[in-house]
Amino acid sequence: VSRVLVTGASGFIGPHALRPLVEAGHEVHAVARRRPPADGLAGVTWHQADLLERPADVVAELAPERLLHLAWCTQAPVWTDIANVRWVEATLALVRAFAAAGGARAVLTGTCAEYEWGGAGSYDERRSPLRPATLYGIAKHATRTVVEAAAGELDIETAWGRVFFLYGPGESENRLVPAITAALIRGEPARTGPGELRRDYLHVADAGAALAALVDADVQGAVNIASGEGPQLRALAEQIARIVGRDDLLEVGALPPRPGDPEELIADVTRLRDEVGFEPRVELADGLASTVAWWRERVGT
Amino acid sequence: VSRVLVTGASGFIGPHALRPLVEAGHEVHAVARRRPPADGLAGVTWHQADLLERPADVVAELAPERLLHLAWCTQAPVWTDIANVRWVEATLALVRAFAAAGGARAVLTGTCAEYEWGGAGSYDERRSPLRPATLYGIAKHATRTVVEAAAGELDIETAWGRVFFLYGPGESENRLVPAITAALIRGEPARTGPGELRRDYLHVADAGAALAALVDADVQGAVNIASGEGPQLRALAEQIARIVGRDDLLEVGALPPRPGDPEELIADVTRLRDEVGFEPRVELADGLASTVAWWRERVGT
Numbered sequence: 001v002s003r004v005l006v007t008g009a010s011g012f013i014g015p016h017a018l019r020p021l022v023e024a025g026h027e028v029h030a031v032a033r034r035r036p037p038a039d040g041l042a043g044v045t046w047h048q049a050d051l052l053e054r055p056a057d058v059v060a061e062l063a064p065e066r067l068l069h070l071a072w073c074t075q076a077p078v079w080t081d082i083a084n085v086r087w088v089e090a091t092l093a094l095v096r097a098f099a100a101a102g103g104a105r106a107v108l109t110g111t112c113a114e115y116e117w118g119g120a121g122s123y124d125e126r127r128s129p130l131r132p133a134t135l136y137g138i139a140k141h142a143t144r145t146v147v148e149a150a151a152g153e154l155d156i157e158t159a160w161g162r163v164f165f166l167y168g169p170g171e172s173e174n175r176l177v178p179a180i181t182a183a184l185i186r187g188e189p190a191r192t193g194p195g196e197l198r199r200d201y202l203h204v205a206d207a208g209a210a211l212a213a214l215v216d217a218d219v220q221g222a223v224n225i226a227s228g229e230g231p232q233l234r235a236l237a238e239q240i241a242r243i244v245g246r247d248d249l250l251e252v253g254a255l256p257p258r259p260g261d262p263e264e265l266i267a268d269v270t271r272l273r274d275e276v277g278f279e280p281r282v283e284l285a286d287g288l289a290s291t292v293a294w295w296r297e298r299v300g301t
Numbered sequence: 302v303s304r305v306l307v308t309g310a311s312g313f314i315g316p317h318a319l320r321p322l323v324e325a326g327h328e329v330h331a332v333a334r335r336r337p338p339a340d341g342l343a344g345v346t347w348h349q350a351d352l353l354e355r356p357a358d359v360v361a362e363l364a365p366e367r368l369l370h371l372a373w374c375t376q377a378p379v380w381t382d383i384a385n386v387r388w389v390e391a392t393l394a395l396v397r398a399f400a401a402a403g404g405a406r407a408v409l410t411g412t413c414a415e416y417e418w419g420g421a422g423s424y425d426e427r428r429s430p431l432r433p434a435t436l437y438g439i440a441k442h443a444t445r446t447v448v449e450a451a452a453g454e455l456d457i458e459t460a461w462g463r464v465f466f467l468y469g470p471g472e473s474e475n476r477l478v479p480a481i482t483a484a485l486i487r488g489e490p491a492r493t494g495p496g497e498l499r500r501d502y503l504h505v506a507d508a509g510a511a512l513a514a515l516v517d518a519d520v521q522g523a524v525n526i527a528s529g530e531g532p533q534l535r536a537l538a539e540q541i542a543r544i545v546g547r548d549d550l551l552e553v554g555a556l557p558p559r560p561g562d563p564e565e566l567i568a569d570v571t572r573l574r575d576e577v578g579f580e581p582r583v584e585l586a587d588g589l590a591s592t593v594a595w596w597r598e599r600v601g602t
Binding site: 081088089093138153 | 382451455
């Protein structure tokens, strides 16, 4: 049992990481830039802080033993957002302050955009080449290399949860699953790019639980946070349309492919399963059904 | 003619970059952490600032059109100094502030330690793999990738002077040339590692002039700042010993090789010569002679 600090705690993944950390018996502290949720989880102490402005203060004050750093810019388009640069700076300062306050283990989060996209087969943390092509991927990759190189001098352990594609309640509407879901619920056509592309989708509750498990593990280095499954986007979209009951409004392939979009982005999840000991619990059909239900409550039909 | 800001201006390279920038007619501003030199070069306006604490203030105030960023940690051992992490943060913040203040072209400085060491032949900016193995090299490499990826969004040009081995007056005494020189002048034995290693040594005055030329050029990306020549360390040491007149005290090969030390570290200087239009002016024999003379004035014999 440790004192654990979670940043980005009110974001998309954050709430799903807090619950398993509380259930594991940790003293859980959560940081959010905005005011903490009124209906927050029992057992979590909330702190309001702007990590971009003052990244060191909250860790210096709390002296947590473990850190789960989820905060990063999320405003679309994240791929080219100059805020990525500020998050490199803030993350490095946060990790230094965490170590200076006596912290022992920091879990940070990366992205499948760190890998060199292209080719077939799944992405493996140890063998697949890293060659990010976007500011987002480059900023995350740069952060990881510096943190890992400094970990010895800082006398901390570090792990890096490399997150693939997520879905679930609360996702930004500009992302694929919410865009299709909300459009169909509104009775509008849902147009997608090529349906043959395969993407590794994990339910956000599983992503939170996997990262909480990584906080508790002693694995170091990068670990893919993913399902290991790569449904075609066509199948994913059709499943959503069936749940909503509006197959008639789905137009797969109506949009052109985006330049640089690879055929397959699927994770090898051997490390997550065998070394962290985590397996996803939410089946895609169930996860999509509850996501659709969540959107039905929020979208006027 | 532009307003040019030089950071690290009172360091080893800095003074040698200021003069050619003044001679080119620029309005030259220099930043140093300590008090500006009393015998400073005419035409240079000095500013005292701690870039680690407040990286943005001096650029926000001056709004320079061009930036030559030389400041970085220099305390030995720089390879593992945790200050490297702070310099990543400070450099990114500095570049963002430079762009926000309307800056047009930023020249930053890297290191031959960004390259994957090993193998024969010279290191080429476009083809040689980058795989830094030290915190210093990793921090510099990470900085470069983020700055280059952000340059488009920041609407600035960037170039990256990748500095190899330097020598000349004012170098830290823990480095090879000063260590040998000072020991021999004191009449003490000078012990070195294996003499067969080849290193690309450039006189610091040439390094400063090369970086000043890069500020004035429109070349983007990495440019090796080096001589293109790779004398054996034995020959270098023997040349120093002859100048001092103490061949008898030189013990080449008395120290074991350092792990990971490659046989050859020599730059391909095609870009520097053909694209920047710069060629070194200081011959090794002359440069060593004036370096020895500089140390004679400072070392009690």
